[in-house]
Amino acid sequence: MNPSGHQKNPSGHQKNPSGHQKNPSGHQLKTVHIPNMDIRPPKSTSGDFDTPSMCIAGHCVVLCVGKRRSGKTTACTSLIEKMKFDYVIAVSATMASNKELMSRLNIQHEFDPDGGDTIDKIKEIVEAEATDLERYQEEMRRYRKLMKLIHSESPLFRLPEEDLAAFYKDGDFKPPEHKWNGRKPKIAVIFDDCLGSQVYAKPRKLNGLATYSRHIGQLKEGGAIGVSLFFLVQSYKCQAGGLNKVVRNQCTCLMVFRTKDQAEQDDIADSVAGEIDRVTFNRVYDEAIGDGEGHPFLLVDFAKRKEHPSMFRRRLNEFILPVPVP
Numbered sequence: 671m672n673p674s675g676h677q678k679n680p681s682g683h684q685k686n687p688s689g690h691q692k693n694p695s696g697h698q699l700k701t702v703h704i705p706n707m708d709i710r711p712p713k714s715t716s717g718d719f720d721t722p723s724m725c726i727a728g729h730c731v732v733l734c735v736g737k738r739r740s741g742k743t744t745a746c747t748s749l750i751e752k753m754k755f756d757y758v759i760a761v762s763a764t765m766a767s768n769k770e771l772m773s774r775l776n777i778q779h780e781f782d783p784d785g786g787d788t789i790d791k792i793k794e795i796v797e798a799e800a801t802d803l804e805r806y807q808e809e810m811r812r813y814r815k816l817m818k819l820i821h822s823e824s825p826l827f828r829l830p831e832e833d834l835a836a837f838y839k840d841g842d843f844k845p846p847e848h849k850w851n852g853r854k855p856k857i858a859v860i861f862d863d864c865l866g867s868q869v870y871a872k873p874r875k876l877n878g879l880a881t882y883s884r885h886i887g888q889l890k891e892g893g894a895i896g897v898s899l900f901f902l903v904q905s906y907k908c909q910a911g912g913l914n915k916v917v918r919n920q921c922t923c924l925m926v927f928r929t930k931d932q933a934e935q936d937d938i939a940d941s942v943a944g945e946i947d948r949v950t951f952n953r954v955y956d957e958a959i960g961d962g963e964g965h966p967f968l969l970v971d972f973a974k975r976k977e978h979p980s981m982f983r984r985r986l987n988e989f990i991l992p993v994p995v996p
Contacts, residue, residue, distance in 0.1 A: 721753045721754065722752060722753070722754060723975075723977065725749075725752050725753050726749075726922070726923050726971050726975075727922075727975055728898050729883060729896045730898045730899075730922045730923050730973065731880055731883060731898070731899045731901075731917075731920045731921050731922050731923070732749070732898070732899065732900045732901065732921070732922070732923040732924075732925065733901050733913070733918065733923070733924050733925065734900065734901065734902045734925040734927075735906045735925065735926050735927060735938070736902075736925075736927030736929075736967065737927065737928075737929065737930075740965060740967075741927065741965030741967070742902050742927055742967075743768055743771055743862065743902060744771060745965070745967060745985070746860065746862075746900055746902055746925070747771045747774055747775060748986060749900075749925075749986060750858050750860070750900065751774060751775065753858070753898075755775075755776070755856045755857060755898070756776070756850065756856045756857065757777070757779075757855070757857060757858075758775045758777045758778070758858045758859070759777070759778070759779045759780075759781070759792055759795065759859045759860070759897075760775075760777045760779070760780045760859075760860050761780075761781045761782075761783050761859065761861045761862070761864060762780070762783065762860070762861070762862040762863055762864065763783055763784070763864070763867065764862065764863040765780060768862070775860075779791075779792075779795060783861070783863075783864040783867035783868065783870075784867050784868045784869070785869075786868060788869055789875035789876055789878075792859055792879065792897070793879070793886055795857075796857060796886045796887035796895050796896070797887050797895075799854075799857070800889055800894070802848065802849070803848065803850075803852075803854065803889065803895070804889060804890060806846055806847075806848035806852060807852070807891075810845065810846055810852070812833050812836070812837075813833070813837055813843075813845050813846060816829065816830065816833045816834070817843070820843070854893075855895065857896075857898070858898045858899075858900060859899050860902065861899070861900065861901045861902065863902070864903075865903065865905070865908065865912055866912075870912055870914075873914050873916070873917070876917065877914070877917060879897075879899070880899060880917045880920045881916065883896060883897050883898070883899050883920070884897075901913060901917065906918075906934055906937055906941075907937050918941060922971075922972050923969065923971050923972065924942065924968075924969070924970040925967050925968070925969050925970075926938060926955065926967055927959075927965070927966075927967040928962045928966065935955065939951045942972075945972055946970070950992055951970075953992060954968060954982045954990050955968050957990055958982070958984040958985075958990060960984075966985060967984075967985060968982065968983070968984065968990075969982070969983040969984075969985070969986065970982060971983070979991060980992070
C-alpha cells in the first residue's frame with residue numbers, strides 16, 4: 671500500500687477508481703471520433719487475385735529458406751501448383767538438375783540469374799500481358815458496338831468499315847480472341863539457386879521488382895497484372911550475393927526448414943519480430959520441425975486470410991494454433 675492507501679498494479683502505475691490504468695503523467699487517455707474523416711479502403715487491391723481457399727493469398731512474396739537437400743524445391747513446387755498459376759517464369763542456373771520437379775510447372779520463360787537484363791525482361795513480359803489485355807478489352811467494346819448496330823434498324827452505311835474488316839472472317843463476324851479469355855493471367859516468378867549471382871549481387875532492380883511486384887503491368891482502367899515472387903535460398907542472410915533486407919521486408923509468406931545454425935534461427939526470429947514475438951516463433955518452429963523426419967518446415971503466413979485459423983502451418987497441410995503458456 672502506498673501512503674495514499676491505494677494499491678498499485680505490478681507496473682507501478684496508479685489506477686483510478688474506475689479501474690482504468692493511467693499513463694505516467696497521471697491522466698486517463700481518451701479518444702474523440704472525428705466526423706467525416708474515416709479512411710475508406712478501395713474495393714479491390716492492385717494485383718491481387720483469388721487462390722484456392724486453403725492456399726496463401728496472391729499476389730505474394732515467398733521466402734523459402736532451407737539448406738541443401740532440405741526439400742525446399744519440392745515444397746515450393748507444390749505450393750505453386752496448388753495456387754493455380756497460369757505460368758511460371760524461372761530464374762535459375764540449375765533448372766536442368768530439377769527437371770522432374772520443374773516439369774510439373776508450366777514454365778514459359780527461363781532466364782540466367784547472371785543476365786544483366788533479367789529483371790527488365792520479366793517486367794516486359796508482364797507489361798506485354800497488360801497491353802494485350804487492354805487490346806482485347808478495346809476490341810470487345812468495338813465488337814459489341816458493331817453487333818448492336820447490325821441488329822438495330824440503323825442503315826448499313828453507319829457501320830464502321832474498319833470494324834467490319836476487323837471482325838468479319840470466314841463468312842461470319844467473330845469476336846476478338848485473348849489467351850486468358852479476358853481475365854488477368856496469374857504469373858509466378860521463381861528464383862532458385864541464385865546465391866552469388868548478379869541478380870542478387872546488384873540488387874537495385876530486384877529490390878524494385880520485390881517492392882512493386884503486384885503493381886507491375888498497370889492497367890489504364892485501374893489495377894495491374896502483377897507477379898508473385900518465390901525466392902529459394904540456402905541462407906536467410908548472406909555477407910554478399912544473397913537476399914538483402916529490402917527483399918526480406920517484402921515477404922508475405924515465410925517457409926523455414928530445419929536449420930542447425932542457432933544464429934540463423936535467431937536472425938529469422940528477429941526479422942519477423944514486428945509480427946511475431948521470439949517466444950512464439952521458437953515454439954511454433956519447434957512444433958513444426960519436430961524430429962526433422964520427412965523434410966518438415968514451418969510456414970508463416972503474414973497475409974493470413976480471415977477464414978484461416980492460424981498464420982502458422984506445419985508443411986502446407988496442417989495449421990499450428992499457438993495456445994498461451996500457463
